[in-house]
Amino acid sequence: NKYTLGMIGLGTMGRNLLLNMADNGFQVTGYDKDPKMLKKLEEDGKAHNLKGFESLEEFIQSLELPRRIMLLVPAGKIVDSVIAELIPLLGKGDMIIDSGNSHFTDTSRRAIELSEKGIHFFGMGISGGEEGARFGPSMMPGGDKAAYNAVKPILEAVSAKVNGDPCVAYIGPGASGHFVKMVHNGIEYSMMQVLAETYDILKNGLGYNNDQIYSLFEKWNNGRLKSFLLEVTRDIFKVKDEKTGNFLLDMIKDQAKSKGTGKWTSQVSMDLQLPIPTINESVSARDLSKFKSLRVALSKALPHQSVAIKDTAEFEAHLEQALYFAMITSYAQGLHLLEQASVEFKYELNLKEISQIWRGGCIIRAELLEDIYQAYKKQPQLPHLYTDESIQHQLKEIIPGTRNIVITAIANGIAIPCYASALAYYDALRTDKSPLNLTQAQRDFFGAHTFERIDEEGIFHADWN
Numbered sequence: 162n163k164y165t166l167g168m169i170g171l172g173t174m175g176r177n178l179l180l181n182m183a184d185n186g187f188q189v190t191g192y193d194k195d196p197k198m199l200k201k202l203e204e205d206g207k208a209h210n211l212k213g214f215e216s217l218e219e220f221i222q223s224l225e226l227p228r229r230i231m232l233l234v235p236a237g238k239i240v241d242s243v244i245a246e247l248i249p250l251l252g253k254g255d256m257i258i259d260s261g262n263s264h265f266t267d268t269s270r271r272a273i274e275l276s277e278k279g280i281h282f283f284g285m286g287i288s289g290g291e292e293g294a295r296f297g298p299s300m301m302p303g304g305d306k307a308a309y310n311a312v313k314p315i316l317e318a319v320s321a322k323v324n325g326d327p328c329v330a331y332i333g334p335g336a337s338g339h340f341v342k343m344v345h346n347g348i349e350y351s352m353m354q355v356l357a358e359t360y361d362i363l364k365n366g367l368g369y370n371n372d373q374i375y376s377l378f379e380k381w382n383n384g385r386l387k388s389f390l391l392e393v394t395r396d397i398f399k400v401k402d403e404k405t406g407n408f409l410l411d412m413i414k415d416q417a418k419s420k421g422t423g424k425w426t427s428q429v430s431m432d433l434q435l436p437i438p439t440i441n442e443s444v445s446a447r448d449l450s451k452f453k454s455l456r457v458a459l460s461k462a463l464p465h466q467s468v469a470i471k472d473t474a475e476f477e478a479h480l481e482q483a484l485y486f487a488m489i490t491s492y493a494q495g496l497h498l499l500e501q502a503s504v505e506f507k508y509e510l511n512l513k514e515i516s517q518i519w520r521g522g523c524i525i526r527a528e529l530l531e532d533i534y535q536a537y538k539k540q541p542q543l544p545h546l547y548t549d550e551s552i553q554h555q556l557k558e559i560i561p562g563t564r565n566i567v568i569t570a571i572a573n574g575i576a577i578p579c580y581a582s583a584l585a586y587y588d589a590l591r592t593d594k595s596p597l598n599l600t601q602a603q604r605d606f607f608g609a610h611t612f613e614r615i616d617e618e619g620i621f622h623a624d625w626n
């Protein structure tokens with residue numbers, strides 16, 4: 162009896178996904194170089210008699226033909242070296258599914274290299290962290306459709322479900338799966354930074370303690386802001402440090418790390434000239450946080466006379482509105498980028514389906530995604546999320562409060578790059594006459610770069626002197 166699928170990489174994600182598959186009745190196995198990982202798989206998978214292999218050859222021989230092999234190894238060179246080890250052991254028609262956070266250009270290259278050898282390859286983004294992998298992630302597979310169909314029943318069974326719908330769908334050709342997962346992470350970075358800015362306003366502007374912040378997030382999470390990220394953020398404000406008895410959050414260094422997916426999203430957006438300023442700011446905020454000693458020095462040299470913000474019920478209500486606005490805008494920018502990438506890279510993306518599979522399992526799952534899904538369901542070719550009528554209705558309600566938050570935070574010297582950029586993005590997008598005619602005039606003035614006129618077709622150049 163051979164196995165239906167084999168997992169390479171039995172770290173937390175690979176192991177949990179394998180356990181999830183076994184729970185769903187699939188005959189699966191795994192391979193890892195590290196015997197400790199194999200032992201852990203056996204321990205956790207006792208109920209299903211789950212076993213892995215330490216020999217790659219034996220692992221490959223144990224799989225049913227054509228072989229379904231999933232990789233959950235760190236993105237980058239390791240993926241290439243695993244594939245190189247696999248190639249001599251595989252036959253035509255076998256398939257490799259790379260489920261890590263690989264860069265989409267790597268996925269395109271690997272798909273071409275492997276198809277020349279008759280091996281099916283597709284890249285799949287998985288979101289949901291450890292819990293998601295174990296009990297239901299959101300999955301974004303793209304590339305070789307035949308290969309996808311060969312694992313579709315497994316993926317649908319293990320994925321998260323929303324109203325009975327699986328949170329997995331074929332995304333499109335090429336590296337579209339990894340591309341969509343990358344943009345998912347860009348949105349994730351943006352929402353995380355907006356929550357950090359909210360924390361800053363509450364802590365340093367209003368003087369709230371951690372218990373008060375917990376209560377407020379708890380209240381908000383019972384309304385339209387309900388989301389996985391707000392939920393985990395809320396829960397962080399409850400956890401105590403075993404070592405000191407203080408809140409664990411207060412013992413953590415204020416310098417954020419990243420593994421690159423947010424940065425990649427910003428890089429691509431620049432290449433495609435499709436602005437996602439709020440996502441960009443969230444990437445920059447993490448990078449800026451690393452300059453701790455510079456920040457400490459400047460906080461002494463350039464102190465701000467902080468004016469405490471008056472804590473009123475109205476301010477709290479406005480902050481809830483601003484957070485909701487920033488969430489809408491984070492999705493709007495990410496989805497707009499997907500729209501453009503779909504044209505540019507011929508990904509044939511279906512934003513209705515993408516927002517549908519993001520409703521459950523993934524890190525950016527939120528109540529709001531139901532509205533977004535409905536917007537794309539009503540109008541699959543929606544040019545921008547802001548153009549949906551029901552979103553517009555909500556925007557009109559939350560913009561005045563958002564302005565108050567941005568103005569107040571700025572007046573009090575609190576850095577709110579994501580909030581401020583989201584509002585500026587909104588204002589720039591709803592401006593019929595931008596001031597960029599001046600930019601064109603300047604370019605033509607000093608560099609004869611020419612301009613177009615509002616009253617006549619053609620390309621013009623003026624003698625500005």
Ligand code: 6PG
Nearest residue numbers: 288289290346419420421422524
């Ligand atoms: C997910 C997450 C997951 C991870 C990323 C981002 O969807 O499950 O996005 O992929 O959190 O690796 O991590 P960094 O913050 O380290 O870039």
